[in-house]
Amino acid sequence: MEPPSRSTRVSVLLPYKFDAPFTYAAEEALPPGTLVRVPLSTRMVVGAVWGDAPDQGVKTKPIAEVLAFPPLPRPLMDFIDWVAAYTLSKRGDVLALALKESLLAAPPKRGKAYAFGGADPAHPGPELSTAQAAAAAALRDSVAGQTFGVTLLDGVTGSGKTEVYLEAVAQALRNNRQALVLLPEIALSVQFLQRFERRFGAAPAVWHSELTPALRRETFRAVAQGRANVVVGARSALFLPFPALGLIVVDEEHESAFKQEDGVMYNARDMAVVRARLSAAPCVLVSATPSLESVENAASGRYARLDLPARHGGAVLPLVKSVDLRAHPPERGKFLSPVLVEAARETLARGEQVMLFLNRRGYAPLTLCRRCGHRLSCPNCTAWLVEHRSHARLICHHCGHSAAIPEKCPACEAEGSFVPIGPGVERIAEEVAGLFPEARTLVMASDHISGPKQAAEAAARITERDADIIIGTQMVAKGWHFPHLTLVGVVDADLGLAGGDLRAGERTVQMLHQVAGRAGRAQAPGTVLLQSFSPEHPVIMALISGDLPDFYAQEAAARRPGHWPPYGRLAALIISATDEKLADQTARALSRTAPRGPGIEVLGPAPAPYALLRGRFRRRLLLKTAKHIQIQGLLRDWLAQTDIHKSSRVDVDIDPVSFM
Numbered sequence: 001m002e003p004p005s006r007s008t009r010v011s012v013l014l015p016y017k018f019d020a021p022f023t024y025a026a027e028e029a030l031p032p033g034t035l036v037r038v039p040l041s042t043r044m045v046v047g048a049v050w051g052d053a054p055d056q057g058v059k060t061k062p063i064a065e066v067l068a069f070p071p072l073p074r075p076l077m078d079f080i081d082w083v084a085a086y087t088l089s090k091r092g093d094v095l096a097l098a099l100k101e102s103l104l105a106a107p108p109k110r111g112k113a114y115a116f117g118g119a120d121p122a123h124p125g126p127e128l129s130t131a132q133a134a135a136a137a138a139l140r141d142s143v144a145g146q147t148f149g150v151t152l153l154d155g156v157t158g159s160g161k162t163e164v165y166l167e168a169v170a171q172a173l174r175n176n177r178q179a180l181v182l183l184p185e186i187a188l189s190v191q192f193l194q195r196f197e198r199r200f201g202a203a204p205a206v207w208h209s210e211l212t213p214a215l216r217r218e219t220f221r222a223v224a225q226g227r228a229n230v231v232v233g234a235r236s237a238l239f240l241p242f243p244a245l246g247l248i249v250v251d252e253e254h255e256s257a258f259k260q261e262d263g264v265m266y267n268a269r270d271m272a273v274v275r276a277r278l279s280a281a282p283c284v285l286v287s288a289t290p291s292l293e294s295v296e297n298a299a300s301g302r303y304a305r306l307d308l309p310a311r312h313g314g315a316v317l318p319l320v321k322s323v324d325l326r327a328h329p330p331e332r333g334k335f336l337s338p339v340l341v342e343a344a345r346e347t348l349a350r351g352e353q354v355m356l357f358l359n360r361r362g363y364a365p366l367t368l369c370r371r372c373g374h375r376l377s378c379p380n381c382t383a384w385l386v387e388h389r390s391h392a393r394l395i396c397h398h399c400g401h402s403a404a405i406p407e408k409c410p411a412c413e414a415e416g417s418f419v420p421i422g423p424g425v426e427r428i429a430e431e432v433a434g435l436f437p438e439a440r441t442l443v444m445a446s447d448h449i450s451g452p453k454q455a456a457e458a459a460a461r462i463t464e465r466d467a468d469i470i471i472g473t474q475m476v477a478k479g480w481h482f483p484h485l486t487l488v489g490v491v492d493a494d495l496g497l498a499g500g501d502l503r504a505g506e507r508t509v510q511m512l513h514q515v516a517g518r519a520g521r522a523q524a525p526g527t528v529l530l531q532s533f534s535p536e537h538p539v540i541m542a543l544i545s546g547d548l549p550d551f552y553a554q555e556a557a558a559r560r561p562g563h564w565p566p567y568g569r570l571a572a573l574i575i576s577a578t579d580e581k582l583a584d585q586t587a588r589a590l591s592r593t594a595p596r597g598p599g600i601e602v603l604g605p606a607p608a609p610y611a612l613l614r615g616r617f618r619r620r621l622l623l624k625t626a627k628h629i630q631i632q633g634l635l636r637d638w639l640a641q642t643d644i645h646k647s648s649r650v651d652v653d654i655d656p657v658s659f660m
């Protein structure tokens with residue numbers, strides 16, 4: 001008998017470190033996006049048909065199996081190609097963000113049933129205020145139009161932005177399209193999900209790293225089959241195979257958590273705009289403190305802009321004041337100024353809640369020998385070890401290295417001489433316990449709250465007034481709505497200003513304005529106290545005045561002349577090697593071949609601030625160009641012309657957010 005003819009050749013992209021698809025033989029032409037199982041050296045792997053391959057006349061292996069799964073939608077394939085080209089990643093690596101073999105297993109026959117299509121746009125929502133209704137109508141129109149466009153929804157904290165953009169989601173559902181809402185942190189999704197259910201009578205599908213494998217598989221399938229009509233997810237949800245995407249919302253669009261810092265380095269906020277464009281769908285960027293990038297795009301008319309200038313329900317914005325730590329220092333060895341302590345006492349006496357914000361995990365960020373000054377640092381990283389008293393360990397926040405506090409100083413051999421320097425949230429909790437022994441305190445930091453369930457419990461405790469003082473890291477900064485919280489104390493408002501990266505000021509204003517925005521969201525007005533050693537700093541002044549447009553104007557004026565983003569383009573090259581000389585050698589080689597020309601500037605090489613990270617020595621170069629220059633092309637040529645030793649690595653970070 002004749003074997004079946006395998007006359008057609010197809011190219012198949014595999015979710016591994018390859019940029020180009022491989023050619024396989026198939027019995028018949030397969031539509032692009034079709035998922036197949038194919039041999040790869042000695043294994044069988046899953047891949048996606050990426051178009052027809054030219055008949056090269058060489059012997060190709062046959063496709064082993066065509067999977068009974070909806071093909072990847074064309075817009076997703078285009079998106080994968082686009083992201084790979086933009087981030088200079090291999091296409092296979094980007095496909096791996098969308099396609100994992102483990103997601104494709106058939107669901108169990110009698111598994112748990114999940115309701116993915118339950119969101120009902122006709123379910124009655126809250127009555128919107130005039131301003132909210134106007135913004136909602138504009139968003140509804142853009143969704144009904146079923147064309148690409150970006151809108152920046154900028155509204156003060158507590159103005160009801162969520163309720164407004166849920167109306168855009170409702171419109172997508174009425175169009176029988178799918179909607180995607182990106183949130184920067186799953187912890188935040190707790191209250192969002194409750195509000196979503198109130199609006200639509202059912203929960204949305206969720207997508208993040210904490211899903212069980214079974215739920216992950218089922219969600220993936222439900223999205224691909226169009227059964228999941230709304231997905232709320234972390235940045236990776238951008239790569240889900242929506243067949244009918246009709247809207248993308250990016251909530252807290254200014255958040256740096258949207259930037260993926262390893263593997264394929266992409267900013268989900270920016271890629272959401274691309275994904276929307278390729279899907280001919282509108283995109284809504286939401287924030288009370290938008291990024292300067294988005295503010296500029298709105299100012300230049302590339303994005304539409306909607307404003308909600310007042311809090312919902314007559315609530316007023318909090319009163320923000322600084323506490324000058326030079327004039328009102330804390331007691332020796334303590335970190336809360338008498339001014340903040342007194343305000344907390346009064347707030348508690350009124351039966352209201354207090355939030356203390358310090359963006360530092362653990363007990364103390366530095367431990368040193370009081371005799372010789374020796375500091376305990378990580379052997380694998382350029383970083384101090386952070387004491388976590390709750391675990392009785394010193395921990396490196398970069399590589400996880402952990403050790404007990406040594407009994408003797410390794411430098412001077414003094415015994416019992418180590419002292420903690422500076423506070424983390426655990427140390428603030430200790431101080432609070434001493435000051436307010438009766439108060440019920442709750443620490444919200446990733447060491448204490450690890451996942452949506454614990455976050456939900458913590459949120460419930462606060463809402464039900466089962467906690468009086470909340471002490472938290474950036475986990476508490478944004479999104480939360482706690483009606484009885486009226487005092488926010490920022491323990492160290494100067495913390496983010498050191499280090500001097502391009503966006504240090506912008507990021508500090510955003511984060512502290514968001515934390516401040518947690519105060520006084522219901523009837524009782526809120527107060528915010530910023531502890532600072534430099535209350536005259538423009539960032540602190542901007543927080544006190546609340547005049548964000550003025551702050552953005554100052555930022556723009558500072559960045560424009562030097563062509564810093566968003567007025568120019570930036571890419572970082574991060575060189576790393578386990579051998580320090582090799583890292584230097586590669587850095588010098590890149591420096592020699594660096595591109596030159598008008599509108600092009602190369603900064604570095606220089607040791608990275610984390611010159612040693614997880615056992616690798618790191619050097620950095622920064623390529624800055626004028627806006628009209630296509631930075632990817634420059635980088636591609638640059639890397640191709642450079643002799644890079646195979647034991648050193650060069651990571652390209654387009655539009656870097658971290659400069660560490």
Ligand SMILES: Nc1ncnc2c1ncn2[C@@H]1O[C@H](COP(=O)(O)OP(=O)(O)OP(=O)(O)O)[C@@H](O)[C@H]1O
Pocket residue numbers: 126127128129132155156157158159160161162163195287288312478479480481517
């Ligand atoms: N029209 C409305 N009717 C009833 N409740 C509303 C309405 N608008 C907003 N709210 C409620 O007011 C509170 C604040 O709204 P929301 O959290 O959406 O504000 P936000 O603008 O997203 O704030 P932030 O930027 O600080 O997160 C929420 O509890 C929300 O449910």
Ligand SMILES: [Zn+2]
Pocket residue numbers: 378379380381383396397398399400401614
């Ligand atoms: Zn380390």
